[in-house]
Amino acid sequence: MTNPSSTADDILACARTLIIAGGYNGFSYADVAEVVGIRKPSIHHHFASKVDLVRTLVSRYRAEAEAGLAALERNVTDPRDQLKSYVEYWAACISDATAPFCVC
Incomplete structure (x- = not known):
């Protein structure tokens, strides 16, 4: 039998991909x-409604983004280098999809 939390994680990962590709109204x-x-x-069973699914997804995304920014601030002390790293992250994301794109 499939682990429920694993299934919920699979659902969230799929929804994230679909939202990035087509937006909220672009998937069912x-x-x-x-x-x-x-x-x-x-x-x-895991998400009573699409709103609940997306609310959970955005909440997780925000936590991941906050953790990523905190790690950047810990590991890169110069503000210019922080900005450069941030911009490089999004440039890579946009150019070749190596990084997860923002769901918002």
């Missing part, structure tokens, strides 16, 4: 179910 639970390989009611 049917799309997520197809990609993850589960039925739509299984998604509702």
Whole structure:
């Protein structure tokens, strides 16, 4: 049997990819179910509504972004170098999709 938290994580990862590709209105639970390989009611078990799914996704994204910025500030002390690293992150993300794109 699949671990529920693993399934929820798979659902969130899929939703993140779909939101980045097409926005909030660009995906449905049917799309997520197809990609993850589960039925739509299984998604509702973890996230009662699309709003709940996206709210959880954005909350996790914000926590990841805050942790990333905190790590940048710890590891790079010069403000100019911090800005350069930040810009390089987004440049890589936009140019070749090596970094996860902002869901917001």
